[in-house]
Amino acid sequence: MSFGIRFRFSRDATLKYIAHLDMLRLFERTLRRSGLPVAHSQGFNPRMKLVFGLPMAMGLTSGSEYADVELEREVAPDLFLQTMNRSLPQGMKILAAVPVATNENIMLRIGAARYWVLFRSERQISADEMQDLLQRLIDAESVPVMKKGKKGLHEVNVRPLVFSAAVAKVDGEWLLEAFLSAGANDNLRPDLFMEAWQHLVSRTFQIRAMHREELYASMDNEWVEPTDPRACGVPVS
């Protein structure tokens, strides 16, 4: 019987330029170093049974990346976490590990993400003025922006993909907290959000750092963390 574990990990600024495919390889190598009994697919070219949640855009730090891994036998999630943390490269850390009992692809459940964006404004702006600028986006019916897709540039309306947003002044810079639609289909990246916003209000902001704080799965009309027992298919006792 194989045994599934879902884990959440973070990465700091030194590792924010690792592309998604490279991340996959990084974890395969980490798992091999760790000596944990990872299950492999059958066939000529056995691959580790490892599936990642929503890929991260390049240039972001995060506290919320997720993956499911299948082990050949039961390993206590805590032991899994400790063992992996000894093997991971500096700058990356597993924050939580829980048993997962569903075969459903973790990606399909992801519906929203919470981001922080640290930015500067080219012009001096008061706190009230900044609130107004954000309010204009929230009140707008449509916020169009050009998005690069597989078939080239096309216009999208990002307004329905913004669930909520707030802005505050921190140490002379601005900190935006945005709760945005995320997932395989209606994904809104924070840099595209910033672009759409700047375009709407005709201002120029300079992004200093972006961070993905949390991902959410939709369960019974509720946003829950992907490690929530309900999202993991584990009976709630």
Add this chain to the structure above:
Amino acid sequence: MKIELDDAMLLSVEKPARYTGNELNMVRKDPEAVQVRYAFCFPDTYEVGMSHLGMKILYHVLNLREDTYCERVFAPWTDMAEKMRAENIPLFSLETCTPLREFDLVGFTLQYEMSYTNILDMLDMGGIPVLSSERGDSDPFVMAGGPCAVNPEPLADFIDLFVIGEGEEVIGELVDAHVAWKKSGASREAYLESVCAIEGVYVPSFYAPSHQEDGTLLSIVPNRACAPASIRRRIVKDLDAVPFPENIIVPFTQTVHDRIMLELFRGCIRGCRFCQAGIIYRPVRERSVKNLTGIATRSICQTGYEEVSLMSLSTSDYSGLSELTDALLKVTDDQKVSLALPSLRVDNFSLNLMERVSKVRKSGLTFAPEAGSQRLRDVINKGVTDEDLIQSVCLAVAGGWSSVKLYFMLGLPTETMEDVEAIANLAFRVVDTCRGMADGSVFRGMKISLSAATFVPKPFTPFQWEPQDTMAQMQQKQQFLREKLRQISRRVELSWHDNETSFLEAVLARGDRRLGKVILDAWRGGCRFDSWREHFRYSVWMKAMADNGLDPAFYANRRRPVEEVLPWDHIDMGVTRAFLTSELEKATQAELTRNCANGCMGCGAASYGAGICPKTPR
């Protein structure tokens, strides 16, 4: 000083992970707590440089020392270099983001001639004067080693000291001397004087070349007492006695060779007459099976790599190959790691072995007859026959391999159009064999490709006196080969080397010190990444040659009399000139020379008293 790169810059360039370091197993030290800071520079991109075993070895050896911190520096790709220049950001190390000029020792590895302009560019970006003569007390010492250093002269103006031969041991001596020199507070020159007599070290500014009217060399002699008249190549006598890196850096972004590389041995027993590597790493010295198995096992545990690859000039010649592969397969099977076996001769043993190791689909097998006719293969001392090749192809097809790649060289000494035609004929026999062996549908799916490289005469080979074919001759041969192949079979995919690149490579490989001005002008004219086709600017190079009154044909296309003083004559490779001339003589007679395993030919390398020489019959 620590360089900080902003996000906007990194997000605007290709593959930013090239520039951010922090990979697994990167060595972290406090730069303040060491005595010597060493920057290991690879004059090409991160992906190319991180694939290089020599760098991993020296990085490891230097960082084993508590008093030294070795960091890595690569050539930023043109998009990044442009941005760094625009924002006045100096070239920096990946470990601590320190500008190159703040290091004590800056070492370049010379893997191919076409990387020379990148060295100048990296020095300049790093804030170090490109000319040795313009460096002052606050500048680092710039050193260089690697295969191209066997003829150091073209780079003599830029490099303070060269390491000729293998670096593992001599590098420590250079660091020791630096520690002592720093304490002494003596002049910059005093350091160079203190190291110039170390075996394997060449300080070019201590030697003065003089030329004759016709441009050939009269002599290269030391201009001060401390410098030895001849510089002997350094080797490591016992590979099992020197450290080999196990906890190698695991890059985040994919590199060219992204795997564990297990170096089985140095040198090659075979003595093909065009092959520089076959001479400059003599004699053959092997690592033991036990040592290699231990290295592989620990390296898998410390890196998590999914592949181990055996490295050598000719894997089939490793004396304990079957014992080694048995031992390695136990480890790799257990860890679900794959074992790669490049440069194996195709025979029953190797196919069997590949059958056992390759769980992946059978892709390509390569064969390197190098020349098409038996006569020419005898000239180059490549001891294989048509029948050997056909038999190997039969075995491969029967074993289910679906693609065959043939390597040949065009422009070898004594080559005629008949020899070129023989390449096409041999290729046809290969196609025919495949057709006969495989059933129709399999044959249609097979891929047969032929690469025809251009011969570049290299220093310290028996062909070092030989002219390279002119570009016009080469074109004629390439067209002829293409025509012949077309007439015979449309199944063969032909590729060849860029003639302008091969020509310039021939100029630089056997160049003298006067080429320093050409390299400098070419770099000033915008040349860099010359080994990347999209960046190679042949006309700028030719203009630089002309501006300095030099004729490239003098270097590339001229037959040099064996009495002529060669720019590398003051370098003692351990292989005698008498051996090279006798090999040249035998080549013209198409006479074969046996290999070291069958009996010593007295090449001179026995003077090192190491490896195969004392063991083989005289």
